[in-house]
Amino acid sequence: MTALDGRAVVVTGAGRGLGRAFAAQVAKVGGAVVVNDVDADLADETAALIRDGGGAAVGSAHDVADPEAAQAIVDLCLAEYGRLDGLVNNAGLNYEALPPDEDPRRARRLVEVNVLGVIYTGLAAVRAMAGGGGSIVNISSGAALGQRALATYAASKGAVASLTYSWALDLEELGIRVNAVCPVAHTRMVRGSERALRTCPPENTPDKVAPLVVYLLGDRSAGVTGQLIRCTGRLLHVVGQPYLKEPILERDCWDAGSVERAFDEVFHAHLEPYGLEKRLPPPLRHWLAEAEWGMIS
Structure with a gap:
């Protein structure tokens, strides 16, 4: 058989x-x-x-x-x-x-x-x-x-x-x-x-x-x-399935200002690389460039 x-x-x-x-x-x-x-x-x-x-x-x-x-x-x-x-x-x-x-x-x-x-x-x-x-x-x-x-x-x-x-x-x-x-x-x-x-x-x-x-x-x-x-x-x-990434923020009601603060204060540090080439989002690229510059200087 x-x-x-x-x-x-x-x-x-x-x-x-x-x-x-x-x-x-x-x-x-x-x-x-x-x-x-x-x-x-x-x-x-x-x-x-x-x-x-x-x-x-x-x-x-x-x-x-x-x-x-x-x-x-x-x-x-x-x-x-x-x-x-x-x-x-x-x-x-x-x-x-x-x-x-x-x-x-x-x-x-x-x-x-x-x-x-x-x-x-x-x-x-x-x-x-x-x-x-x-x-x-x-x-x-x-x-x-x-x-x-x-x-x-x-x-x-x-x-x-x-x-x-x-x-x-x-x-x-x-x-x-x-x-x-x-x-x-x-x-x-x-x-x-x-x-x-x-x-x-x-x-x-x-x-x-x-x-x-x-x-x-x-x-x-x-x-x-x-x-x-x-x-x-x-x-x-x-291949892993997409998942809900921590941190998960909670408010009774989100408005434009609180959404903006959530990204400025929290989510910008947790953005995901995207695409098969794992390209970093602009805020992470900017942060990484600043960190590398600080190490060089």
Whole structure:
């Protein structure tokens, strides 16, 4: 017996890159796969590669951003394999743009795929899994913490993280586990960005992230749900959720003056670094510069 023997799994965005690696690894450990990609040729190519290796796979060119097409992906899995045990919501778009240069039409399409596509396919999968349980693995990103020139993409991945936490709460009683993976892998998206290439070397191949996804789909991860897990190929760790930071000030009523004093007297010393680069807010940068100057002088 291997990890996913007798299981049926849908992998979206599986025509290449991370999705292809996930689909191939699922098949390698016994799972039957619906290989979904909006590019029909790539979907069929991945499915053929799996079948050539002795696995079970069928291609799907449905667009996850269309709710009826998302349902059709799940229906195809049920028609081909008689069941659905796992879903990997990997389909996604990405591009770099600073806010003044954003194209609203491009931003809308990204959100439709990266957020609504996850919701539509996930809801269809939940309806199919409701009687017997299963596992959903959403693909999020560390960019959700904030990254330059990727605001729309980062926002979409932050939405996926929040969705993961909420679905894990909602679906636990149905026996459906929901987790998210933040992969760092050398893919087509990375190759299109000089900045990303500096932090993601070619040896960070998608197949190094795939074992984590397979683990989350299988029974050995039965106690794991509601988690955001980052894998860089070498590093593997759980991402902490946001929390309410001390100190917490209390008044019967806050007005403009008391809010200003709270920041001037208390909160300026407790502001959080922001973004993946952990940039300090201006008051902390100013304080640090003054402290360093005092040490030098």
